[in-house]
Amino acid sequence: MSTAVSFPLGASTTLAELARDPHPRLALLRAHEPVSWLPELNGWLVTRRDLGLDVMRDSATFTVDDPRFTTARVVGPSMLSLDGAAHTRHREPFAAPFRPRRVHDNFAAFIERETDRLITALEPAGATELRRAFAGPLAVAVVTDALGLVGTTTDTVLSWYDAIVRSVSDITEGLEAGPAGPAAYAQLRAAVEATVADPHASSLLVSAAGQLDVPEVASNAAVLMFGGIETTEAMITNALLHLLQNPAQLALVQADSGLLDGAVEESLRLEPGAAVVDRYATRDTVLGPAAIRRGDLVSVSLTGANRDPAVFADPDRFDVRRAEARLQLAFAHGPHHCLAAHLARLETRIALQRLLERLPGLRLDPQRPATPYGLVFRKPAALHVLWDAPATNR
Template sequence: MQNVEVSTGELEQDPHAALAAMRTAGPVAWVESLGAWVVTTREMAMRVMRDPETFTVDDPRFSTAQVVGPSMLSLDHADHARHRDPFEAPFGLAQTRERFTAFVEAETDRLVSAIEPLGRADLRRAVAGPLSVAVVADSLGLPGTDPATVLDWYDAISASVTGVSAGCPVTAAGGEAFDLLYAHVAKAIATGKVDSSLVAHAAQAGLDTDAVVANAAVLMFGGIETTEGMITNALWHLLTNQDQLELVRADPELLANAIEESLRLEPAAATVDRYATRDVELGGATIRQGDLVTVSLAGANRDPAVFPSPDSYDVRRPNARRHLAFASGPHICLGMHLARLEAQTALRHLLTRLPDLRLDPSGPSPAPHGLVFRKPRTIPALWSHPSPHRPKP
């Protein structure tokens, strides 16, 4: 058994050197600071995520379920399918493009237009965050849930989930926010005052109110946290790799792959947790029933057996889309098509409409940070004042 001594602080700041060292010694290692087996190769990560019989999310320790109740995120097998299936069709590729493209384009245009004349802004706070919140608010389709309301709920619920993960009880603010979300959803379902939203679709598909609310909370959390991280991480990679940025400017068709390569290098969700349902041998490690098994998506995405020069940001990397940033198996990210739509739209507008876009050298360091969810705290950016006649994308 490989035991690794690494602090959570080191993993929060920059986990990649430690993950590389673990991977060199073996695909699975025990990390005492996490109280978990950590999986660092792509092959083993796929094996764990695609085997819910052996590695499950359905465990009382799962923090999100303690705050919002059982949902597609914390259930497996038939119960998982019952919760997830009503949301599958609305989040398909064609349906996502049809339902969300016009809204995402309009909202991105509004946000970029607001900062365009300024010449400087924190692109996380001004564009990435507000866009992800607005899309979630629109997708929920509930009366009274404007972006500010959704953001308030998200902040309180996500803080409570984070606290539970650290061994703290559910916070009063988190409980109150969930109660408010529950009240809005229950009232909308009871009165029929929902549009063609995800909530309406799930209710019509037969999910009871408890299940609809729990899954709405999960979608709210995932839709805001990981999409904001996806956009800000892609901005950080491009703005700190001038040669790669110039390649994208010269050939805009590379933008989609540039975002995939950013997802590979720095997935917004760096880890996913599973719990062993039985004693099992995995990658040379003896895992006991009930043990926590943490799949490092960040580690798997830099597996040199799959990705040559894994620490390099290469917008032309031919297999960038083999990353596991959206996980794999039955719990693969439901909203990955929507997240890609938002990221590609945001990056296209920003790179096209803000001439000479660059990081503000006087601002704080924007390097990604976080143990589970990784993104820059800020993207302080500068650009030249655009021509008033510059065409929009």
């Protein structure tokens, strides 16, 4: 029996729909075809949370180590595209600073300073586009500081990131990636080599170079930068959008800053910055209703899993007091759980708290609406906001 007959909802699902407004279609798939064959994806899409966990936990059956893995095609092998002992060897040299007990001590003061510096520059205007004027620069500054990358600027790092993300997205969508991504990665690799060679440098990159070859340090630096910027820029932008779209929830957070953590988790649940994670079947296997063949692409929809009504009651509602919000899978799960998840959470919490404290009357610009968009990475292209700027002295 053909997959079109077995999975009619998957056969009628388009990538354009999943990029534009995926939630209604994902709900249908989750209810009727929780593991469905999508011809446009040329692979399986998993939308139920329990089945997604099965995939992400079992790296022996569902691996990232495949020549088709998109990020590896741009930056080469790294902790993101390896499994087993090779994955551990690549990941472990970078892990220590991102462990929960060390994140606050290592990064909180820097994040607070950088957040305040960015807001001070914005404050007098009363209006801005926050994704590019605030969220992106903050994420880049923190990643650059965390890696200890020398001799570069925030703008340069952001340009590298933009080019690499564009290449990965193009490949994922079946398009031919242009030369900008590999060119950006070559520049990043040169910066990593310069950092490692600097006798005065003391950084995570230098430390990792004691355990990995320099090209391996560079590829892992790229995925950490890529993940750190993309995840955190999306987290800040999406969380602010959710709060400003829900005045009653915003009022709860403003009355009790202890609810900020819940707001961050709930925003991650509703709109994870990374919508899917890709795996490849290493053997014939059965997952839910699907007979998967060796070599098949198996994509887990984190977006779909995060609105699974079996876990999250009234799943489309934004609720900063939701008790089960921490069960969201925005940072994936299993061996490839996001290395810097705790740092991203800390960064987003500080950013939201400072924005709400320092920009009175912060609100969306009604003339310039914002909507998350993207097949792989989801956030608004722009987030235009207004606030009550301080009166100037006359």
